[in-house]
Amino acid sequence: MNQSINVRQMPNSGAKTSCQYCSLSNLCLPLALDNSDMKKLDDVVNRDRILNRGEQMFTQSAPFRSCFAVKSGAIKTSVITESGEEQITGFFMPGDLVGLDSMSDDTHASTAKALERTSVCEIPVDQLENLAHVMPDLQHHIFHLMSQEIRNSHQLSVLLSKNTAEERIAALLLSLSSRFHRRKLSSTHFSLPMARNDIANFLGLAVETVSRVFTRFQNQGLIRARGRDIELVNIEALQIMALGNPQA
Amino acid sequence: MNQSINVRQMPNSGAKTSCQYCSLSNLCLPLALDNSDMKKLDDVVNRDRILNRGEQMFTQSAPFRSCFAVKSGAIKTSVITESGEEQITGFFMPGDLVGLDSMSDDTHASTAKALERTSVCEIPVDQLENLAHVMPDLQHHIFHLMSQEIRNSHQLSVLLSKNTAEERIAALLLSLSSRFHRRKLSSTHFSLPMARNDIANFLGLAVETVSRVFTRFQNQGLIRARGRDIELVNIEALQIMALGNPQA
DNA sequence: CGGAATTTTGAAATCGGTCAAATGGCGTGG
DNA sequence: CCACGCCATTTGACCGATTTCAAAATTCCG
Numbered sequence: 230m231n232q233s234i235n236v237r238q239m240p241n242s243g244a245k246t247s248c249q250y251c252s253l254s255n256l257c258l259p260l261a262l263d264n265s266d267m268k269k270l271d272d273v274v275n276r277d278r279i280l281n282r283g284e285q286m287f288t289q290s291a292p293f294r295s296c297f298a299v300k301s302g303a304i305k306t307s308v309i310t311e312s313g314e315e316q317i318t319g320f321f322m323p324g325d326l327v328g329l330d331s332m333s334d335d336t337h338a339s340t341a342k343a344l345e346r347t348s349v350c351e352i353p354v355d356q357l358e359n360l361a362h363v364m365p366d367l368q369h370h371i372f373h374l375m376s377q378e379i380r381n382s383h384q385l386s387v388l389l390s391k392n393t394a395e396e397r398i399a400a401l402l403l404s405l406s407s408r409f410h411r412r413k414l415s416s417t418h419f420s421l422p423m424a425r426n427d428i429a430n431f432l433g434l435a436v437e438t439v440s441r442v443f444t445r446f447q448n449q450g451l452i453r454a455r456g457r458d459i460e461l462v463n464i465e466a467l468q469i470m471a472l473g474n475p476q477a
Numbered sequence: 478m479n480q481s482i483n484v485r486q487m488p489n490s491g492a493k494t495s496c497q498y499c500s501l502s503n504l505c506l507p508l509a510l511d512n513s514d515m516k517k518l519d520d521v522v523n524r525d526r527i528l529n530r531g532e533q534m535f536t537q538s539a540p541f542r543s544c545f546a547v548k549s550g551a552i553k554t555s556v557i558t559e560s561g562e563e564q565i566t567g568f569f570m571p572g573d574l575v576g577l578d579s580m581s582d583d584t585h586a587s588t589a590k591a592l593e594r595t596s597v598c599e600i601p602v603d604q605l606e607n608l609a610h611v612m613p614d615l616q617h618h619i620f621h622l623m624s625q626e627i628r629n630s631h632q633l634s635v636l637l638s639k640n641t642a643e644e645r646i647a648a649l650l651l652s653l654s655s656r657f658h659r660r661k662l663s664s665t666h667f668s669l670p671m672a673r674n675d676i677a678n679f680l681g682l683a684v685e686t687v688s689r690v691f692t693r694f695q696n697q698g699l700i701r702a703r704g705r706d707i708e709l710v711n712i713e714a715l716q717i718m719a720l721g722n723p724q725a
Numbered sequence: 726c727g728g729a730a731t732t733t734t735g736a737a738a739t740c741g742g743t744c745a746a747a748t749g750g751c752g753t754g755g
Numbered sequence: 756c757c758a759c760g761c762c763a764t765t766t767g768a769c770c771g772a773t774t775t776c777a778a779a780a781t782t783c784c785g
Contacts, residue, residue, distance in 0.1 A: 308631050308632075308635060310635055310639065310720075310721070311720055312720045312721045312722065314635070314639050314721070316631070316634060316635040316638060316639060318631045318634060329623075329624060329627065330624055330627040330628055330631065331624065332620045332621060332623070332624035333620070333621040333622070333623075333624035333625040333628060334624075338624070338627075338628050338631070339631070358613070358616065358617060358620070361616060362610070362613050362616060365606070365610050368606065368609065368610060368616060369606060371620070372580045372581070372606070372619070372623070373580060373581040374581070375577075375580070375581075375620070375623040375624065375627065376577060376578055376579065376580035376581035376582070376586070376623065377581040378627050379577065379578040379586075379623065379626050379627055379630060380578055380581060380586050382627060382630035382631055382633075382634060383556050383564070383566045383578065383586070383587070383630055384556075385630075385634050386564060386566060386630060386633050386634055386637060386681075387556060387558055387562070387564040389634060389637040389638045389681065390564060390637045390680075390681025391558065391562050391564060391681070393772075393773095394772080394773070424730095424731070424732090425731075425732065425733095426731080426732095432638070433634075433637065433638025433639070434773080434774090435773070435774055435775075436731090436732080436733095437732090437733080437734085437773090437774080437775085438772090438773060438774075439732095440731095440732060440733050440734080441733080441734080441773095443732095443733090444733075444734090456731090456732085456781090456782070456783090472558075472559055472560045473558070473560045473562070474560065641740075641741090642740080642741065672763070672764090673763070673764065673765095674763075674764095682741075682742090683741070683742055683743075684763085684764080684765095685741090685742080685743085685764090685765080685766080686740095686741060686742075687764095688763095688764060688765050688766080689741095689765080689766080691764095691765090692765075692766085704749090704750075704763090704764085
């Protein structure tokens with residue numbers, strides 16, 4: 230039910246957990262850093278900001294001052310078009326860095342909202358840039374993360390323009406599966422952090438279509454779904470399905 | 478017919494044009510730099526690589542060593558899915574930097590191909606990172622460019638998942654228009670660098686649909702199109718069209 | 726426990742895709 | 756300079772996956 234990741238407590242402290250003692254350090258920004266550099270990063274991080282389900286972390290067009298690392302819970306980001314439509318651009322899980330799409334401007338390019346109770350670490354961008362300047366590994370790592378974000382978005386574009394409803398949903402389930410796996414959680418049995426509505430929006434489908442595909446998958450014995458509780462029964466079949474028409 | 482940008486010649490030289498004397502310096506990487514820094518950048522740039530139409534600048538999965546700045550001509554980038562389908566992820570014009578989506582890996586995340594005769598400047602990434610390390614403005618500028626790339630891709634996602642064929646094509650025409658404008662070319666009369674096929678692929682449509690929409694637009698008096706030669710007759714109407722259903 | 730929100734299910738409508746074929750443009754070579 | 760042939764573009768008719776509209780069923784929380 231709860232796919233958040235427990236944060237190992239610092240031995241002698243009930244206080245905020247430093248990067249060194251955070252179980253996410255192998256996923257998050259500190260990944261690239263040695264101990265002394267991690268300390269410096271540690272100093273600029275504002276820890277333990279808690280968001281309730283539905284609460285916004287930042288909103289599009291608001292002044293851009295910080296990126297956020299997800300500690301537990303889950304975040305969705307979305308852009309609002311001029312015609313008022315929302316497009317979800319990503320789901321962020323513990324260890325992910327949110328807000329990189331805003332680094333080209335002094336205002337946020339998207340809105341970030343908590344999908345459930347979520348705790349985050351805030352990292353002021355000006356300080357992050359300063360650190361990156363003196364720490365080549367950090368600079369490199371940020372380049373890496375931003376580039377990864379571009380790739381993810383390109384993958385989404387492919388999904389949206391080339392794949393059927395079934396293929397998109399299979400791909401999303403597998404993507405979530407592998408992300409849970411990387412976080413040492415079960416890759417076959419998890420709880421969706423987002424509503425059907427969010428899935429539909431993200432994948433460019435109608436909610437009804439998402440619902441129908443879920444039941445179809447269930448009837449075909451590919452998954453077992455009860456509400457947000459999902460079990461991947463036949464991963465291989467899902468993988469084949471996600472690939473789409475294989476004769477292209 | 479030719480929307481390439483002339484490169485101002487260095488007064489006393491028929492040789493390669495340095496960044497200082499390149500008319501694109503206000504669009505390209507040097508944008509962020511003062512004269513002495515520009516010199517250093519200049520030293521690491523391999524100039525005057527020429528690609529013929531259809532020639533590949535780099536291919537997906539090939540070792541990633543350099544980014545490329547477009548000097549004249551036009552480039553398209555695309556990703557190939559596991560099932561062998563191509564999705565064009567961007568069109569790059571003079572002053573644009575190609576290859577940023579590959580900075581998360583040591584292999585290219587996409588393939589880049591020249592749409593017409595194109596000249597580019599090659600910038601080795603390791604040297605670019607070194608320079609960024611000593612030049613905070615350059616680092617900031619690269620963050621900016623990468624973030625912009627994320628935004629662009631998000632915009633594409635919105636287009637693909639929320640907009641009709643007409644809206645997508647109107648949006649593309651307007652986007653090209655503004656990009657030509659920023660390069661001091663006509664924003665109402667230009668030559669498309671890409672084929673209908675590329676437009677269709679980029680926008681997630683069938684070629685036939687693109688063709689139909691073009692003729693529909695022409696009949697409605699929004700544009701005049703003969704082959705790749707495009708004239709935007711009623712920009713306001715196109716803008717309204719690109720917005721999509723305004724009652725959402 | 727109750728009411729609202731989410732999810733599911735059904736039937737009908739549609740936009741864009743697919744298939745097929747005609748037309749047009751352009752470079753090459755005679 | 757023209758004719759050929761190839762490839763890009765256009766046009767037409769039909770089809771199908773997904774959307775839309777409507778309503779029931781279920782779940783979620785306060």
